[in-house]
Amino acid sequence: MSPRTAVEHGALRAAMAAPERLRRLLAGAPVVIDGQTLAGDIQVLLRLQAIARPRQEDVPVPVMRARMVGETATVGGRQRIGEVRDLSVAGRPARHYLPSTPAPAGPGPLLVYFHGGGWIEGGLDTHDAPCRLLAERSGVPVLALTYRLGPEHPFPAAHDDADEGFRWVVDHAVELGADPGRIAVGGDSAGANLATSVSLAAARDGVPVAWQMLVYPCTDAERDTRSLHLFGDGFYLTREFMDRANKCYLPRPEDLRDPRASMIHADIPSGLAPAYVATAGFDPLRDEGEAYARKLEDAGVKVELERFSDLIHGFFNIVGVGSTARAAVERIADRLRAAVA
Secondary structure, three states, X not given: XXXXXHHHHHHHHHHHOOOHHHHHHHHOOOOEEOOEEOOHHHHHHHHHHHHHOOOOOOOOHHHHHHHHHHHHHHHHOOOXXXXXXXXXXXXXXXXXXXXXXXXXXXXXXXXXXXXXXXXXXXXXXXXXXXXXXXXHHHOOOEEEEOOOOOOOOOOOHHHXXXXXXXXXXXXXXXXXXXXXXXXXXXXXXHHHHHHHHHHHHHHXXXXXXXXXXXXXXXXXXXXXXXXXXXXXXXXXXXXXXXXXXXXXXXXXXXXXXXXXXXXXXXXXXXXXOOEEEEEEEEOOXXXXXXXXXXXXXXXXXXXXXXXXXXXXXXXXXXXXXOOHHHHHHHHHHHHHHHHHO
């Protein structure tokens, strides 16, 4: 963490941890939409972001990527972990997070994780903090994989990389200390979309997947939902960003309905792994994530759907400031432990 980022993190942490009365002065009146009340610490974060560093969706993609690294470091903070190992998986950079808790003898569980960022930004550094927290809290090692990004590498590059990476992990499970029958797959946002696609393909091909951890997944690239209309501006993830991400990664009209990118249109194969789907109340992706959970349930897949009604898209990264988002990520880590550990 750079000195500037450390200062920003400290100031933001103090503001979000301020007494309720002071937080209300900073944030303004409570935000109540669709019967949900936005968490006070998240409202402070959005207000300070709008003042200090408003999001600009029209900046060059390299600038956008660099800003995401800085923003996630500010809200993620320094999270403890037993050990971190950088390695290569299927020829791409990866990061292996090993919790402090001593692992039992023999192969154990593993979560293969794909980062979010609309398939055009994000990487190992932007999601380092939540991966550390997931592993340390759950006691389950986390292996974060990377993939090619658009617009340099349009669809299906990221999906192909994710599938290849996951299957490499299954084939090399013993080297990673993992039991092939206890490998889960997960991600957030676009990363959850990739995890979903990987799980569907694995079920069709008879490749084992123990569990799916899908945090506010993108499941319908043609989205026209109530949550998009309610929360498409002012709650971090914007309609403008999503439109740009689609144009960069899904440039052809037919890509938008491809079941690998929009799994709301996919046929659900038999043997699909149980899924945990987490959504955020103030997220434009809320309704499509919940629609996919219902689709899985209708197909006979075991599904747990949990809505964090007071949170926004991106809460998964906000583990170093405030308390509401971190508590949600800890809850997700507990579900991971219960599922595979």
